[in-house]
Amino acid sequence: MVTHRIALIPGDGIGQEVTPAARHVLDTVGARHGVHFTYDEFDWSCARYHETGAMMPADGLEQIRQHDAIFLGAVGDPSVPDHVSLWGLLIPIRRGFRQYVNLRPVKVFEGLPSPVRTALPGQVDLVVVRENVEGEYGEVGGRLHRGFPEEMAVQEAVFTRAGVTRIAEYAFTLADNRRGVLTSATKSNGIVHTMPFWDEIVAEVATSHPDVTWRAEHIDALAAKLVLDPTRFDVIVGSNLFGDILSDLTAAVAGGIGIAPAANLNPEREFPSMFEPVHGSAPDIAGRGIANPLGAIWTAALLLDHLGHAEAAAEVEHAIAACLAKSPVRTPDLGGTANTVEFTKAVLEFA
Numbered sequence: 001m002v003t004h005r006i007a008l009i010p011g012d013g014i015g016q017e018v019t020p021a022a023r024h025v026l027d028t029v030g031a032r033h034g035v036h037f038t039y040d041e042f043d044w045s046c047a048r049y050h051e052t053g054a055m056m057p058a059d060g061l062e063q064i065r066q067h068d069a070i071f072l073g074a075v076g077d078p079s080v081p082d083h084v085s086l087w088g089l090l091i092p093i094r095r096g097f098r099q100y101v102n103l104r105p106v107k108v109f110e111g112l113p114s115p116v117r118t119a120l121p122g123q124v125d126l127v128v129v130r131e132n133v134e135g136e137y138g139e140v141g142g143r144l145h146r147g148f149p150e151e152m153a154v155q156e157a158v159f160t161r162a163g164v165t166r167i168a169e170y171a172f173t174l175a176d177n178r179r180g181v182l183t184s185a186t187k188s189n190g191i192v193h194t195m196p197f198w199d200e201i202v203a204e205v206a207t208s209h210p211d212v213t214w215r216a217e218h219i220d221a222l223a224a225k226l227v228l229d230p231t232r233f234d235v236i237v238g239s240n241l242f243g244d245i246l247s248d249l250t251a252a253v254a255g256g257i258g259i260a261p262a263a264n265l266n267p268e269r270e271f272p273s274m275f276e277p278v279h280g281s282a283p284d285i286a287g288r289g290i291a292n293p294l295g296a297i298w299t300a301a302l303l304l305d306h307l308g309h310a311e312a313a314a315e316v317e318h319a320i321a322a323c324l325a326k327s328p329v330r331t332p333d334l335g336g337t338a339n340t341v342e343f344t345k346a347v348l349e350f351a
């Protein structure tokens with residue numbers, strides 16, 4: 001029996017509702033594989049911000065540094081400006097723990113039709129590898145210049161050679177272990193000065209992965225191609241902002257962002273990695289108990305895989321696929337009437 005310590009941060013809105021689903025699945029499937037989880041729960045959230053003036057304590061990162069992994073529901077509430085809640089919690093963890101890879105797999109499952117006609121079940125199986133700590137989310141020069149007629153906001157995008165090299169290296173290695181096809185999202189045809197540099201480094205990294213067939217595609221055309229023919233993609237590597245947008249787009253292609261998982265990885269394992277569904281706190285449906293738990297459940301599978309339990313991870317993913325294929329139970333976002341707990345139970349019947 002192996003025991004893992006998880007730092008659990010349910011956060012805000014539906015984060016509170018989908019986190020128990022992930023925990024339930026980890027406990028049930030883990031037990032069958034000799035894996036035991038203990039959880040330390042942290043109330044870091046917008047509610048805490050209202051009470052104390054901070055999303056998390058000043059020594060927050062220290063409190064979770066020794067955990068084997070972090071599971072986060074979602075952050076954000078309409079009562080707190082998003083830039084305050086996100087820079088106060090989510091972004092410091094990603095950066096403080098050098099989680100420079102944001103891995104976001106996408107699949108079209110049988111029983112969950114894609115809005116895209118050509119995306120038949122089993123034919124879309126791709127992964128967005130998003131650079132997660134720099135790029136357009138740079139922290140240099142972010143300024144609002146107000147108080148004069150030409151007021152403006154300025155922010156520098158930061159692309160370092162080390163940062164682009166390591167995300168490209170991760171993505172090419174992943175492609176080597178999958179179907180050997182990689183697409184790099186770019187915008188080097190425009191006046192985006194950082195992108196020719198991104199392209200140059202991706203091309204350099206490509207030379208040490210001769211078995212990967214790759215090309216750079218402009219982000220605008222790529223967005224269209226992902227809708228017109230999503231079946232031809234395998235690994236897509238993108239900058240922080242491009243990867244963010246592409247991961248919601250590809251999730252929608254697979255039937256909705258409520259099912260999409262994400263792993264914020266520190267590949268060197270100097271720090272804990274953080275697992276969170278792609279979706280946010282969904283204030284429009286929060287508090288009603290009807291959030292789709294599949295994104296959180298699939299994210300739990302990514303956590304299991306990261307901690308070395310590939311078989312247990314595969315079992316969770318299989319349960320999701322089997323439930324969608326064989327059971328009519330769905331939350332309202334997928335056209336059903338089930339609530340979060342009922343849908344979670346339905347998935348577990350196939351685990």
Ligand code: NAD
Pocket residue numbers: 014018073074075076077078082086090257258259276277278279280281282283284285290291292293295333
């Ligand atoms: P969102 O993902 O929260 O919601 C977008 C839409 O998708 C909404 O209509 C919502 O109801 C629906 N949706 C999302 N997840 C769902 C689920 N599991 N089941 C059913 N429906 C679901 O994105 P948003 O509206 O842009 O952002 C809302 C808040 O969440 C903001 O404060 C934002 O900053 C925050 N956010 C946080 C994270 C995170 O913590 N990782 C990610 C994205 C957004």
Ligand code: IPM
Pocket residue numbers: 086090244278280
């Ligand atoms: C995500 C979210 C975050 C991001 C926001 C909430 C800062 O959209 O995890 O995809 O852009 O990284």
Ligand code: MN
Pocket residue numbers: 244245248278
């Ligand atoms: Mn996003």
